[in-house]
Amino acid sequence: MQTAKREIAVSMTGMSKRFGPVRALENANLEIARGSILGLVGQNGAGKSTIIKVLAGIVKPDSGTIVINGETVTSLTPASVEKLGVHFIHQDRLLVPTATVGEAVFLGHEIGLGPFVSRRGMERKAADLLKRFFGMELPAGTLVKDLTTAQQKVVQITRALAQKASVLVLDEPTAALVKREVDSLFDVLRRLRDDGIAVVFISHYMQEIEKLCDRVTVMRNGTDVGTVDPRQTPIDEIISMMIARDVGEMFPKRSVTLGAPVLEVANLRLGGSFENVGFNVRAGEIVGLTGLLGSGAKEIVQCLFGLKTADGGSIKVEGRELSLSTPVKAVRDGIAMLPEDRRAHGVALGLSVRENISLASLRRYSRSGMVSRGLENQAVDGLIKELSIKTPHRDALVRELSGGNQQKVALAKWLSCQSRVYVLDEPTVAVDVGAKVEIYNLLNRLAGEGAAILLLSSDLLELVGVCDRVLVVYRGRLAGSFSGPSMNSDALLAASSGARSNTDGVAA
Amino acid sequence: MSVSANDNSTKVSVRGFLAKYSVLIAFAAIVVFFAVASPTFLTPANLFNVLVNNVVMLAIVALGLTIVISSGGIDLSVGVSVDVASMVFVMLLAGGYSGVAGVAGGLGAALIVGILNAILITRLNISPFLATLGVLFIGQSTQQLATSGGQPIYLTSGYASDQFNAIARTALFGVPTPVIVLIVLAIAVHVLLHRSVFGRYVQAMGAQPGVAWYSGIRVPRELSMVHVLCALLAGVTGILLSATVKSYVPLSGNAFLLDAIGATFIGTTLSRERKPSVVGTLLGVLLLAIVKNGLLLVGWNFYWQQVGIGVLVFLVLAASFGLRRAAH
Numbered sequence: 001m002q003t004a005k006r007e008i009a010v011s012m013t014g015m016s017k018r019f020g021p022v023r024a025l026e027n028a029n030l031e032i033a034r035g036s037i038l039g040l041v042g043q044n045g046a047g048k049s050t051i052i053k054v055l056a057g058i059v060k061p062d063s064g065t066i067v068i069n070g071e072t073v074t075s076l077t078p079a080s081v082e083k084l085g086v087h088f089i090h091q092d093r094l095l096v097p098t099a100t101v102g103e104a105v106f107l108g109h110e111i112g113l114g115p116f117v118s119r120r121g122m123e124r125k126a127a128d129l130l131k132r133f134f135g136m137e138l139p140a141g142t143l144v145k146d147l148t149t150a151q152q153k154v155v156q157i158t159r160a161l162a163q164k165a166s167v168l169v170l171d172e173p174t175a176a177l178v179k180r181e182v183d184s185l186f187d188v189l190r191r192l193r194d195d196g197i198a199v200v201f202i203s204h205y206m207q208e209i210e211k212l213c214d215r216v217t218v219m220r221n222g223t224d225v226g227t228v229d230p231r232q233t234p235i236d237e238i239i240s241m242m243i244a245r246d247v248g249e250m251f252p253k254r255s256v257t258l259g260a261p262v263l264e265v266a267n268l269r270l271g272g273s274f275e276n277v278g279f280n281v282r283a284g285e286i287v288g289l290t291g292l293l294g295s296g297a298k299e300i301v302q303c304l305f306g307l308k309t310a311d312g313g314s315i316k317v318e319g320r321e322l323s324l325s326t327p328v329k330a331v332r333d334g335i336a337m338l339p340e341d342r343r344a345h346g347v348a349l350g351l352s353v354r355e356n357i358s359l360a361s362l363r364r365y366s367r368s369g370m371v372s373r374g375l376e377n378q379a380v381d382g383l384i385k386e387l388s389i390k391t392p393h394r395d396a397l398v399r400e401l402s403g404g405n406q407q408k409v410a411l412a413k414w415l416s417c418q419s420r421v422y423v424l425d426e427p428t429v430a431v432d433v434g435a436k437v438e439i440y441n442l443l444n445r446l447a448g449e450g451a452a453i454l455l456l457s458s459d460l461l462e463l464v465g466v467c468d469r470v471l472v473v474y475r476g477r478l479a480g481s482f483s484g485p486s487m488n489s490d491a492l493l494a495a496s497s498g499a500r501s502n503t504d505g506v507a508a
Numbered sequence: 509m510s511v512s513a514n515d516n517s518t519k520v521s522v523r524g525f526l527a528k529y530s531v532l533i534a535f536a537a538i539v540v541f542f543a544v545a546s547p548t549f550l551t552p553a554n555l556f557n558v559l560v561n562n563v564v565m566l567a568i569v570a571l572g573l574t575i576v577i578s579s580g581g582i583d584l585s586v587g588v589s590v591d592v593a594s595m596v597f598v599m600l601l602a603g604g605y606s607g608v609a610g611v612a613g614g615l616g617a618a619l620i621v622g623i624l625n626a627i628l629i630t631r632l633n634i635s636p637f638l639a640t641l642g643v644l645f646i647g648q649s650t651q652q653l654a655t656s657g658g659q660p661i662y663l664t665s666g667y668a669s670d671q672f673n674a675i676a677r678t679a680l681f682g683v684p685t686p687v688i689v690l691i692v693l694a695i696a697v698h699v700l701l702h703r704s705v706f707g708r709y710v711q712a713m714g715a716q717p718g719v720a721w722y723s724g725i726r727v728p729r730e731l732s733m734v735h736v737l738c739a740l741l742a743g744v745t746g747i748l749l750s751a752t753v754k755s756y757v758p759l760s761g762n763a764f765l766l767d768a769i770g771a772t773f774i775g776t777t778l779s780r781e782r783k784p785s786v787v788g789t790l791l792g793v794l795l796l797a798i799v800k801n802g803l804l805l806v807g808w809n810f811y812w813q814q815v816g817i818g819v820l821v822f823l824v825l826a827a828s829f830g831l832r833r834a835a836h
Contacts, residue, residue, distance in 0.1 A: 305722075331724025339722055348716035350781050359712055360723040362705045369704050397781070413723065 007034040008067075009167050009198040010055065010086065015064035017050055017222075024050040025061070026222040032167060037189060037199040039209040039230060042219035042242055043461060048202055051219070052169060056088050057081045069166070086167040087160030095152055097145035102126040104144050105159045129158050134188055149293060150181035157188065168192065169200040174208060177292075179497055186212050204460065205493060206235045218242055251465025254444040258468075259283030262452035263421045265304070268313035273299035274476035277313070281421070281452040286443060288463040289456045291473030292496055300473065301456045304423050305337040306330040317421055331360055336414030338407070340425040346410035349399040353391050354380045356398050356409050361416040383412040387442060404435020411442060422446060422453045428462060440466055460489035472496050530828040531777050531791050534820070538795070542802035549805055556684060561752075562797035564686040565745045567790060570768040571697045572741035574789045577772050578701060579734045580714035581629070581636035585621060586768060588647030589739040590761025592617040593746030595651065598661050598756035611747055618743025619736060621647065626732035636735075644762075651758040662755040686748055693741065698786040700737075710734060711783070770821055771796055777828035795820070 010032040017025040025047045032038055042048045053059040055066070057076035066073050068084045095104045102123035103110075111125060112118040123141060130136045134154050144152060153173055160168055170189075174182045189199050189212065203209055209216050210230045217227045218241040225241050261280040268277040274296030281287045291297030302308040304315060306324035315322050322333050330337070339345035347356050357380045358365055365376040380394050387408045391401055398406055407427060414422065424443075428436045443466060447453055457463050463470045469483040472495035480495040482488075526533065542549040569586050576583045597614035601607070621643060628639035652658050678685050701707040709730045712720040721727050745764065750756055774795060775788025799820055803813045 327722055328724050328726050337722060341718075344716070345718040345722040348712055348719040350715040350783075351712060355708065355711065356719075359708070359719070359725070362708055366705045369706065370699075371703060371705055371708060 008032070009034045009069060011067045012051065012055065013065050015051060015054060015066075016062045017054065017059060018062060023222050025054070025064075028064075028219065028223045030055075030217060030224065031227075032198045032200055033215075034166070034198045035193055035196045036214040037193050037201055037212055039213035039216035040200055040202045040219065041204075041206075041209060041216060041238065046219040046242070047222040048219050049171065050222075052088070052171060052200075052202065055081065055086065055169070082163065085163075085165055087163070087165040087169070089153060089156045089160070089168070089170040089173055095144045095155065097143070099144050101130070101138055101142050101144065101147070101155055104155050105129065105162055107159065109163060126158065126162075129162055130154070133158060133161060133191070134184075148181070150177050150185065153177070153185065154188065157192075161192075165197065167198045167200070169202075171202045172204065173201070174203060174205065182208070206238065207493070209238075210235060251440060251462075254448065256284040256444075256448055258285050259450060262318055262450075263304075263454065264314075264316040264319075265300075266314045266316075268300065268303060268315065269311050270296075270299055270303055270308060271311050273308075274473065277473075277478055279471055279478065279481075281454055283450040283452055284447050285469070286447050286453040286455060286467050288467035288470035289454055289473065290458060290460065290463055290470060290492060290496060292458075295473045295496070296476040297456055297473040298425070301337075301423055301425055301454070304330070304421075304454070305335060331417065331419075334417075334420040336360075336417060336419035336422045338410055338414070338422070338424040338427045340429065342403075342406060342410060347398045347406050347413075349406075350397065352395045352397055353384065353389065353401070353409055354394040357383055357412045357416055360413050361418075364416070379416060380412075383415055387412050387415070388438070402435070404438065407435065407439060408442070411439070415446075420451060422451055423456070424453065425456045426458065427455070428457075428459065460492045463487075463492060464489055526827070528778070528780075528828075530824055531774060531788070531795065534824050534827070535791065535795050535798075538798055538802065538820075542798065542805065546802065546805040549802060554801070554805070558797050558801045560684050560686050562801060563793055564684075564690045565748055566764055566767055566771065566797065567690050567793040568693055568745045568748070569742050569764040570771045570789045570793050571693060571786065572738035573768045573772050574775070574784045574786060575697065575701060575710065575734055575741075576636070576738045577769075577784045578707075578714045579710045579731060580717060581731070581734065582640065582769075583625065583735060583738045584637065584640040584765065585625060585643040585647060586738065586742040587759075587761035587763070587765045588644055588651075589618040589621045589742035590746040590749065590764060591651055591756075591759060592621060592647065593743035594750040594756045594761070595654070595661070595746075595758070597747050598663060598750050601663055602661060614747045614750075615740060615743045618739045618746065622736035622739025623732075625735040625739065629735065630728035630731050648759055648762075655758050658758040660755050660757045663750075686752075689744070689748070693744070694786055694790060697741075701786060706730065706733065714783070767793075767796055770817075774821065774824055777824060795824070 008031060010030070012028070012030040015025050015028045015030075016023075028047055028051055030040075030051055040048050040052075050059060054061045054064075055076070057078045057080060060075075066076065068086060071084075073080075073084070096107065099107065100119070100123060102119065102125070105126040106122045110117045111121045127138065130138065136151070136154060138147075138151075144155065147155065157168065173185060177185065186208075189201070193199055193214075201209070201213060213230050215227055216230045216238065218225050218238060220242055228238065230238065259282055262283050263281040265280070266278045269275040277296075277300055279287070289297050289300065299308060303310040303324065306326045306329050309325045315324060317333055317335065320333075322329070324330050324333070324335075327337070343349060348359075351359075354376065358371075358376050362371060362376075365372055365379060377394065383389070384391060384394060389401075389408045389412065390405050398409055401409065411427075422443075428439055443453055443455070455463065455467060464487055467487070469481060470487055470492055471478055472480040472482070472492055474496060480491075482491055482495070548554050569590065572586060573583060593614035596617040597610045600610040600613045605613075625636075625640055625643055628634045628642070629636050632639075634642075655661065680688055701710065709720065709725050712723070712725065713727060713730065717727065742761070742764075746761060749760070771792030772784050772789050774792035775790070776782040776784050778788040778791070779785060796817060799817055800813055803816050808816065
């Protein structure tokens with residue numbers, strides 16, 4: 001009855017896409033209706049982001065039909081999609097940090113006369129739009145980099161509205177927001193829905209889906225397994241639709257006997273970010289660390305690698321007290337870091353696999369300042385084989401490798417150092433499912449060999465699947481320590497957002 | 509079907525070959541052209557002249573820039589390093605000091621320029637371009653202030669300079685001494701850049717500075733070393749220059765800057781990743797020197813030489829990058 005009246009804005013049918021051996025999409029369908037909010041859920045690697053990238057014109061599908069506003073479109077490009085009124089708010093902010101709000105809102109559609117841009121006109125119009133849609137008032141000429149993450153999201157949405165968006169796709173828009181900001185974002189989205197705009201909302205957080213969405217499409221293994229009304233379907237049922245694949249296969253089980261504490265952190269403090277943080281990681285243990293953006297979890301990890309210097313407290317590795325003011329010292333003291341921004345900090349794309357792997361441990365392969373290519377090649381070949389890094393040869397450029405294999409190269413660099421402590425910052429972001437499982441296996445093996453691993457992640461399923469124990473940071477403090485049966489994504493989420501805390505394990 | 513596929517791959521590999529060796533091909537073509545156009549071009553006397561006067565000093569400066577550019581930076585103050593080394597060397601010799609003192613003083617002066625650059629870049633976090641540009645301005649004014657507006661200082665006979673002048677004009681086993689100095693330095697820089705731990709760090713900083721920092725490399729220290737080495741190499745050129753012309757002419761070092769940068773970038777066409785290399789830089793220097801000399805012999809005047817060199821640089825870079833893109 002209601003379905004008959006629903007106007008379809010976008011319909012994608014029979015979408016398939018392969019990346020090499022990985023089937024990212026297989027006969028997937030997605031239907032987006034006007035005046036409604038559609039949730040899109042699925043585990044990482046289920047195909048959510050691929051189908052969205054296909055719609056955004058970023059990824060070319062192998063097969064399938066896309067109909068936008070009743071028109072069958074064949075070849076989509078990011079520009080042509082925007083012309084059709086379909087706009088995307090991607091997870092990572094895509095605003096020019098040094099632009100003003102006005103410039104950001106009208107980027108690519110500047111207001112002005114001929115080649116001359118009227119900056120003042122854009123500022124005024126942007127201010128109007130922000131006020132009209134969101135009741136938000138910003139001083140004229142505010143720079144994007146001075147906005148909070150939530151305000152940046154709103155500016156992005158405003159940019160879409162300024163161009164008469166009829167479909168708005170938001171990829172995990174709440175990942176970096178605090179509760180209050182999430183609520184006001186939801187108000188905005190409901191208002192847009194009531195104005196007849198089709199909203200797609202991608203999220204990992206079931207509670208948000210339940211609260212906001214009119215319908216939810218669940219994806220699994222590259223296809224859509226069902227579309228339901230989240231208000232009438234229990235969350236457990238939706239989750240079981242997502243996880244019908246064998247979780248045991250995604251997160252390999254292991255059994256390790258834990259050794260002595262390798263990393264001991266006590267009373268660590270960084271002004272404005274966190275305080276009174278203390279925890280241990282034992283040999284063979286994988287400890288998770290999570291918290292919303294701005295919670296201080298990220299800064300804790302940065303202090304452990306000398307990227308930021310803690311104001312107080314102590315960090316010990318194997319009983320030795322460290323003073324970590326630079327990564328130079330951290331590396332020397334046996335701490336390895338897999339940074340979140342792989343291309344800026346993890347691997348040098350323009351260097352070879354060999355040069356990347358040996359970079360942090362060159363002294364091992366050198367005699368009086370000269371690199372011994374024999375020693376280096378031997379070690380590198382060993383690691384390529386050990387981690388099954390898929391590369392044509394050791395001298396291939398890292399640029400030519402897939403994301404997962406690049407991440408393995410970044411990890412191999414630290415294996416080559418024989419580090420004792422591994423600090424991993426979102427190691428599986430932008431890595432395909434197959435490589436993810438390989439990375440989890442590697443972490444297990446490292447732990448099995450007695451390394452201490454601290455895994456910072458915002459992927460709660462990953463934390464639950466991989467870690468022995470998960471620490472949650474909320475507003476600069478450890479808000480909970482979860483292990484065994486109490487370690488589940490609902491509990492972690494609750495603790496991250498300050499709704500619930502579990503202090504019994506914090507002292508550990 | 510298979511024939512056309514074959515055809516294609518041959519075409520691609522020919523293009524790839526042309527792209528890879530565009531410098532060498534240009535080099536060979538130019539040598540042949542001038543050999544035909546001018547009877548004096550290939551004579552030993554002329555080649556000796558090209559090597560000693562046009563190649564050696566430029567090449568030594570370019571070796572330093574090769575290190576800096578490999579690290580992802582630039583040094584616009586190499587001319588200042590050349591000049592201050594030359595100035596102190598000549599002043600010491602004119603003041604009656606020994607040749608050893610002169611060389612030590614000259615290199616010391618260049619070292620100060622290098623350290624100044626290093627401090628500006630690694631301690632004050634000024635970008636290499638702006639830091640060395642500032643040093644260039646300061647260095648030029650300092651020279652004018654020290655020489656009452658740019659008066660040259662000449663070395664008359666009887667100073668230790670005579671020995672240097674003699675060295676600059678003699679040959680060992682038929683190879684001019686300055687050329688031997690260049691060969692030794694080139695081998696040293698090659699080993700340093702392409703075989704040593706330091707060189708690997710330099711490449712990493714050039715490829716992705718963030719990765720170098722996150723790998724525990726002491727980036728400020730290595731970067732300081734890079735700029736000190738570059739200044740010292742330029743200082744060697746300054747001393748060779750004074751020994752050859754028996755004088756210090758203020759601001760003469762700047763003539764090396766653009767040629768050295770040009771030579772280094774021409775040299776990057778040898779590598780697929782467009783990385784500077786010692787071999788590439790030397791080829792670039794030879795190419796520039798031969799074109800200059802050849803155009804002079806053919807009778808072009810100085811201004812047209814500059815045009816010729818500009819066109820040549822465009823052609824080599826365009827051929828290399830254009831063909832390479834086509835090959836991929």
